[in-house]
Amino acid sequence: xxxxSYNYNYLLVAVLxxxxxxxxxxxxxxxxxxxxxxxxxxxxxxxxxxxEGSGDPWIQFxxxxxxxxxxxxxxxxxxxxxxxxxxxxxxxxxTGILGMALFLLLLAEGLIWMWSKGYLEWK
Amino acid sequence: xEISDPQEMEGLRSELQKAGVFVTTMEFIYNWGRSSSxxxxxxxxxxxxxxxxxxxxxxxxxxxxxxxxxxxxxxQADLMIVSGTVTKKMAPQVVRLYNQMPEPKYVITMGAxxxxxxxxxxxxxxxxxxxxxxxxxxxxxxxxxRPEALIHALVTLQKKISxxxxxxxxxxxxxxxxxxxxxxxYPVPQLGAHDIVPPFNPEVWHPEPVRRDS
Numbered sequence: 302x303x304x305x306s307y308n309y310n311y312l313l314v315a316v317l318x319x320x321x322x323x324x325x326x327x328x329x330x331x332x333x334x335x336x337x338x339x340x341x342x343x344x345x346x347x348x349x350x351x352x353e354g355s356g357d358p359w360i361q362f363x364x365x366x367x368x369x370x371x372x373x374x375x376x377x378x379x380x381x382x383x384x385x386x387x388x389x390x391x392x393x394x395x396t397g398i399l400g401m402a403l404f405l406l407l408l409a410e411g412l413i414w415m416w417s418k419g420y421l422e423w424k
Numbered sequence: 425x426e427i428s429d430p431q432e433m434e435g436l437r438s439e440l441q442k443a444g445v446f447v448t449t450m451e452f453i454y455n456w457g458r459s460s461s462x463x464x465x466x467x468x469x470x471x472x473x474x475x476x477x478x479x480x481x482x483x484x485x486x487x488x489x490x491x492x493x494x495x496x497x498x499x500q501a502d503l504m505i506v507s508g509t510v511t512k513k514m515a516p517q518v519v520r521l522y523n524q525m526p527e528p529k530y531v532i533t534m535g536a537x538x539x540x541x542x543x544x545x546x547x548x549x550x551x552x553x554x555x556x557x558x559x560x561x562x563x564x565x566x567x568x569x570r571p572e573a574l575i576h577a578l579v580t581l582q583k584k585i586s587x588x589x590x591x592x593x594x595x596x597x598x599x600x601x602x603x604x605x606x607x608x609x610y611p612v613p614q615l616g617a618h619d620i621v622p623p624f625n626p627e628v629w630h631p632e633p634v635r636r637d638s
Contacts, residue, residue: 335454336526337602341609343523348497351517351524 368420371411379408451591458502458528459585462578465501465521466494470508472535472568479571489578498524503581504558505574509537509544510551512620519612522558527602530561530585532577535568542567556624558610559601 303309347354386393386401415421433449440447468476479486486492495501498521510518522531533554536542541552554560561584564577588600602608610628613620 337528339527339602339608341523341607343520343609343612344526346524348499348524351521353520 368415368418371415372420375408375412375415379405451589452586454590455586455588458590459582460490461493462489462491462503462530462581462585463493463495463501464491464503464505465498465525466496467521468507469510469514469518470535470537472507472537475568475571476505476507476534476574479574484571484575486575486578489575489582491578498522499526501525502529504529504531505534506531506538506554506560507534509542510554511549512551513549513615515551515554515557515620516612516614518554519557519610523609523612527608528590528600529602530581531558532562532564532574532581533560534564534574534577535566537567539563539565551620556629557613558625559628 347358382401382404386397389397437447468474478484480492480494491503502525504518504522504525506518522529531554533539537544537550538554541547541550544550545552551557555563562577562581564573566573569577585600590600590603610625611622613622613625615621
């Protein structure tokens with residue numbers, strides 16, 4: 302491969318990725334070979350600060366918590382998407398602006414919904 | 425050449441070192457690694473735990489001995505520091521947590537309470553020593569022991585680990601029980617009507633018979 306070519310840069314990334322994966326996997330593999338294995342029902346059971354676990358972890362959350370989900374998307378997820386969008390704002394084509402406007406419109410709708418339902422009031 | 429005598433091995437090592445050749449054994453490296461990164465389980469039972477926390481802090485700095493990584497889960501812990509009074513209500517949880525730790529695992533009893541019940545020995549609800557249920561490697565006396573004492577216990581444990589044979593040359597030639605073929609599971613006691621059942625594990629606890637001169 303030609304040095305300093307486009308693909309050469311990706312080769313460096315691949316090498317770094319492989320080294321990183323090896324660094325993480327090597328201790329796990331060494332431990333698998335060296336560590337004595339003595340499974341028991343207590344050891345394989347759920348860790349609950351020494352107590353025996355009770356109940357099913359796969360519980361369903363009640364539907365009435367949906368407004369927390371809406372608030373989370375508006376105030377948390379929105380920022381995550383807005384930040385890189387704002388950074389690349391000047392280079393974006395008009396579809397980028399339109400897409401974000403659509404996204405913000407949906408979120409604004411959620412905000413208005415929550416406002417009108419009174420979920421933003423501190424009780 | 426087969427060398428089984430550790431003293432002979434040590435002599436050969438120093439002889440070769442003079443000639444500029446460094447030799448070591450797999451067991452030495454393995455034990456060095458194990459003894460230099462003992463990760464304790466993060467839990468405290470009573471006032472001794474305050475001293476334990478102090479030991480992990482900046483002034484006494486347990487990190488110098490590679491044991492500062494207190495793990496909040498028994499899955500990643502090597503060492504259980506029983507720091508404080510073990511009540512009979514807490515004993516099943518302590519034994520359960522010990523069982524949940526992966527081998528090889530070690531126990532340090534910190535303070536008089538963990539050793540024997542200490543000042544609360546007469547209490548109806550106090551376990552008279554955690555060594556009734558789990559095998560203890562190092563006992564630290566004191567009420568509570570100072571952080572230096574805990575560090576001393578850790579160094580004692582490191583010496584103990586370094587002297588252990590873990591990679592057996594022959595079958596049954598291991599001094600660390602974790603590397604035996606056998607199981608290392610200790611039954612968890614239950615709270616009964618009057619006391620914990622069983623009151624002790626006869627496999628672990630061998631009390632001296634009481635002798636009365638009369």
